[in-house]
Amino acid sequence: xxxxxxxxxxxxxxxxxxxxxxxxxxxxxxxxxxxxxxxxxxxxxxxxxxxxxxxxxxxxxxxxxxxxxxxxxxxxxxxxxxxxxxxxxxxxxxxxxxxxxxxxxxxxxxxxxxxxx
Amino acid sequence: xxxxxxxxxxxxxxxxxxxxxxxxxxxxxxxxxxxxxxxxxxxxxxxxxxxxxxxxxxxxxxxxxxxxxxxxxxxxxxxxxxxxxxxxxxxxxxxxxxxxxxxxxxxxxx
Numbered sequence: 001x002x003x004x005x006x007x008x009x010x011x012x013x014x015x016x017x018x019x020x021x022x023x024x025x026x027x028x029x030x031x032x033x034x035x036x037x038x039x040x041x042x043x044x045x046x047x048x049x050x051x052x053x054x055x056x057x058x059x060x061x062x063x064x065x066x067x068x069x070x071x072x073x074x075x076x077x078x079x080x081x082x083x084x085x086x087x088x089x090x091x092x093x094x095x096x097x098x099x100x101x102x103x104x105x106x107x108x109x110x111x112x113x114x115x116x117x
Numbered sequence: 118x119x120x121x122x123x124x125x126x127x128x129x130x131x132x133x134x135x136x137x138x139x140x141x142x143x144x145x146x147x148x149x150x151x152x153x154x155x156x157x158x159x160x161x162x163x164x165x166x167x168x169x170x171x172x173x174x175x176x177x178x179x180x181x182x183x184x185x186x187x188x189x190x191x192x193x194x195x196x197x198x199x200x201x202x203x204x205x206x207x208x209x210x211x212x213x214x215x216x217x218x219x220x221x222x223x224x225x226x227x
Binding site for chain 2: 004031033035040041042043044045048050056059091095104105106107108109110111
């Protein structure tokens with residue numbers, strides 16, 4: 001079956017420009033996560049959507065970062081006024097809903113490699 | 118918060134056994150995950166431990182000791198395709214996000 005897809009796979013932008021990254025989760029998965037992976041670093045949590053609940057935005061590094069999820073499916077991560085330190089691979093993952101405390105494997109997409117010049 | 122430590126890199130010979138350690142400091146978590154990530158690819162799930170002890174799945178086994186704040190992933194009969202980064206992550210109480218360590222790069226040589 002179809003996995004998590006992300007687009008674009010690569011994005012090169014100039015400092016100060018805005019970028020939008022897209023994630024299509026696995027059909028039926030109500031939970032969606034954004035992480036970023038910088039060179040030599042572990043995956044860093046950014047934001048989490050669960051159904052119709054308010055998203056957990058506690059991992060967003062600054063107010064230049066925002067994300068939305070329309071119709072409980074596709075999600076867009078927006079970075080405004082990009083900076084060179086934003087260069088990283090941005091990974092999206094999805095999972096089935098959980099009641100908290102139960103096991104729900106997260107399935108990751110291939111990521112978007114963002115390079116800010 | 119969570120503080121997860123993993124050694125950065127190790128080299129092993131095809132057919133050998135390697136153990137990848139993960140230590141963590143966290144106030145509480147639902148379970149501990151291991152993911153495999155090949156260069157330029159998405160992380161893929163390997164194992165999940167909730168209770169203390171060993172979980173075996175084919176050539177891969179994962180161990181958890183909550184009291185010691187320690188987990189390891191054991192890779193047996195190493196194959197060249199096992200060259201990858203191995204990521205340890207915990208799922209903290211109260212939410213489903215994963216807190217990852219930096220990963221351990223395993224290089225398998227002939």
